[in-house]
Amino acid sequence: MSESAPATSPNATLPPKGPAGDPHPPTTDIVLSTPQRWRAFWVCVTVAAITILDLSKVNVALPSIESALGAGSTELQLIVSGYVLTFGLVLVPMGRLGDQRSRRTLFIVGLSLFTVMSLVCAIAINPIMLLVARLLQGVAAGIQMPQVLGLIQQLFQGKERGRAFGLFGATIGVATAFGPTLGGLLIALGGPTDGWRWIFWMNVPLGLLAIALAVWVLPSTRTRSRRPLSFDSFGVVLFGLAVLSLMWPFLFTTGSPDDDPRRWWLLVGFVLFAGAFVAWERHYESQDKQPLIRFALFKTTSYRNGTLLMAAYFTALPALFLLTTLFLQTGVGLPPVFAGMVTIGFALASAIFSWIGGNIVGTYGRPVVVWGLAAVLLCVVGLAAAALFVPEQWVAWVMAGVMVIGGIGGGLVISPNQTLTLQDIPVKHGGVAGSIGQLGQRIGTAVGTAVALSLFYATIYREGGGNPDIVVYHDAYAYGMIAVALFIALAFLISIVDLSSRRRKKKR
Numbered sequence: 344m345s346e347s348a349p350a351t352s353p354n355a356t357l358p359p360k361g362p363a364g365d366p367h368p369p370t371t372d373i374v375l376s377t378p379q380r381w382r383a384f385w386v387c388v389t390v391a392a393i394t395i396l397d398l399s400k401v402n403v404a405l406p407s408i409e410s411a412l413g414a415g416s417t418e419l420q421l422i423v424s425g426y427v428l429t430f431g432l433v434l435v436p437m438g439r440l441g442d443q444r445s446r447r448t449l450f451i452v453g454l455s456l457f458t459v460m461s462l463v464c465a466i467a468i469n470p471i472m473l474l475v476a477r478l479l480q481g482v483a484a485g486i487q488m489p490q491v492l493g494l495i496q497q498l499f500q501g502k503e504r505g506r507a508f509g510l511f512g513a514t515i516g517v518a519t520a521f522g523p524t525l526g527g528l529l530i531a532l533g534g535p536t537d538g539w540r541w542i543f544w545m546n547v548p549l550g551l552l553a554i555a556l557a558v559w560v561l562p563s564t565r566t567r568s569r570r571p572l573s574f575d576s577f578g579v580v581l582f583g584l585a586v587l588s589l590m591w592p593f594l595f596t597t598g599s600p601d602d603d604p605r606r607w608w609l610l611v612g613f614v615l616f617a618g619a620f621v622a623w624e625r626h627y628e629s630q631d632k633q634p635l636i637r638f639a640l641f642k643t644t645s646y647r648n649g650t651l652l653m654a655a656y657f658t659a660l661p662a663l664f665l666l667t668t669l670f671l672q673t674g675v676g677l678p679p680v681f682a683g684m685v686t687i688g689f690a691l692a693s694a695i696f697s698w699i700g701g702n703i704v705g706t707y708g709r710p711v712v713v714w715g716l717a718a719v720l721l722c723v724v725g726l727a728a729a730a731l732f733v734p735e736q737w738v739a740w741v742m743a744g745v746m747v748i749g750g751i752g753g754g755l756v757i758s759p760n761q762t763l764t765l766q767d768i769p770v771k772h773g774g775v776a777g778s779i780g781q782l783g784q785r786i787g788t789a790v791g792t793a794v795a796l797s798l799f800y801a802t803i804y805r806e807g808g809g810n811p812d813i814v815v816y817h818d819a820y821a822y823g824m825i826a827v828a829l830f831i832a833l834a835f836l837i838s839i840v841d842l843s844s845r846r847r848k849k850k851r
Contacts, residue, residue, distance in 0.1 A: 509701015
């Protein structure tokens, strides 16, 4: 796709080309001018940022929701974890559907549902109403996110794709790190009773504006094919049951002695459903049908390693932010807005270095990610050391400085790895390939948060009893960060394996 491609209308369709045997085969290229491509890109990425913000900004609102609606601990847990769960459940099916038909249409459908459910959340009069809306918000996010990744891969090629993923990573990094700060600020502005509603109200005007821009700017990506829509319904059911049984026990792990240990039996169900899903998908594909997941994708070393790396990284990163804000609020006594501000340095540094990383990854390749992960690991060690050894009145300032190092590393991880992961994947599989990566990140978030919180609260229950002091919170934070460090170390190991694999290929 040349940068001098002729300009077309925003609703330009795709040129017909694809596999032999289909008179109207699926197509891969969108012929748009450079300004049109970038306008479409910014609409997609802005919506993705709003989606990711809702993963983190709601966390700081739980005490306000509890007091305003009388929500119990289980309902509060579901308000956060239910969004992650339904998000993960629909990612891969919607990625497949977008690849087969129209990414633009699914993007607008998901965005519209997300906007409506944000309105319902904002006006919720009881916990059940808020919970149902949050579950449907997660569904909406899972519909639109695969289309964002598929469209970016379809709109850009070569070095321009690296720059696009660099900006995508920068935007997502800022959204992830700014979520707690933004949530705390909105609560402070709206007041302790109704401030949490502002967190959802802000999505409504942003969503309406984004819908209008999407209708006007996004190109048509409808696949012209005489083949009937092939959708593996039974595979979707098996896949959903496998994901549900895997994520459920982790989403309901808090570290409290009251946690029901029987939930871990669901992992046996995961093994059975996952085995049945793999067997069914292979059978379905052997009948010359389009499976939900094409397992041949994982034979591509760069894709397999990159997907595993990001799953490990996102097992650590959300837990890092959650533990830090918890420690600063419950241990040091900072208000939510100030505890959230500690992550601003991470967000800004991540934004800058995501852009840099996206531009240099084409030249330097996987070593960019390796050095980024080393910097993030250094940040984890620095945060734990600050909690243990820095005086209470200075600990937030020191942590804010250490976060900058983590942001530099994070910027060199997310967007370069996204580029490297998808560089060998055909564009026609871009939506499902990207959604599998997103699913790995959502599962990682559930697992990492559960492990870190369990270590944090278990230490408080064990050492502090009913009256924990600051020393107990120091220990709890340190134990939680050990888990974070181990997951980052795992991602680092995967990056070294991938780097070695690439170097071996070059020598052949």
